Amino acid sequence: MNTLNIKLKPVTAEDLDAVVTLDRICFGRLWSLETYQRELDSPYCDLLGLFSTLSSEKLLAMGCFWSILEEAHVTILAVNPQYHHQGLGQAILYFLLKSAYDRGLERATLEVRVSNSPAISLYQKFGFKRAGKRPNYYQDNGEDALILWLSGMQQPQFQTTLAQWYTMICDRLSFFQE
Template identity: 70%
Template sequence: MLSSNLKLKSLTSEDLSAILELDQACFGGLWTLEGYQRELDSPNSDLLGIFAPHSSKTLLGMGCFWSILEEAHITIVAVHPQYQRQGLGQALIYALLKTASDRNLELATLEVRASNEAAISLYQKFGFKTAGRRRRYYQDNGEDALILWLSDLQQPSFMEKLQHWHNMIEAQLQKSAWQLI
């Protein structure tokens, strides 16, 4: 089985139409073009994308976090529905955490729908723990959000975890015929 190459990179204004298309496919239009442009322009925001050069959908996934003091607040993790359950979400979480660590941030946090078991399981793979609950957080249906937290991004043990996750993700991607370049 031939593997297809994946490329992970920071997103730019040139990617805006692909970003909006992915947002629509995953969230039904969560953020606007102006909202994404603000993220791209902000020095406190990191917006990363996974691309497959030979795919009909070139932007397969994206993730974003805001740097707030010593915290990486993860705001978006999205993988196109056609490409879910292939390790791309893991690659995005890894890339976000590595970028946060490289920026000398000490912890990561995010909110996730309490019913989103697949996402919660993904975050727990990376050591996120439930720190609390935001009641009726989501405006579309009043669902609660769980607040997940991961600390010690600057500890030597976290660097070891990053290497372990990198190896785990490469193996998972290979099972789905992907190769990160």
């Protein structure tokens, strides 16, 4: 049953309060309102959100990447904890990678806390491989970050992979609206 009425859309200035709220819930204020505004203003940034008109929390998940040369550097992937384990992380990651593919980017990279097993599992499910470690990367506790890479995004088989991921997302979120 459609209980969330989920819709993907680019984040706009009108959504920034919801973005900052989700950032606070998920990351404890990783970025400020001004930082997110700079992301919106940059032609090298894609900031996407999964929104619901039927939930008390309008913004359920968000993701962001920077386009740097041929690379998508995923900077944010957040799902409201109330909606964990419902496929929203898969959906937002898929749409980030699809957007990067559409931009003609060759690779994607990101950093993730070594202790964040659910996120690491999600990224590996989408083909990311470990490329290294950044010692003491996170300022809040000095935790190390794993560097993960996904390559071959402009290879012919990647379009097939995107189609398979899309089917997986739609099967999981049968009420999803694009």
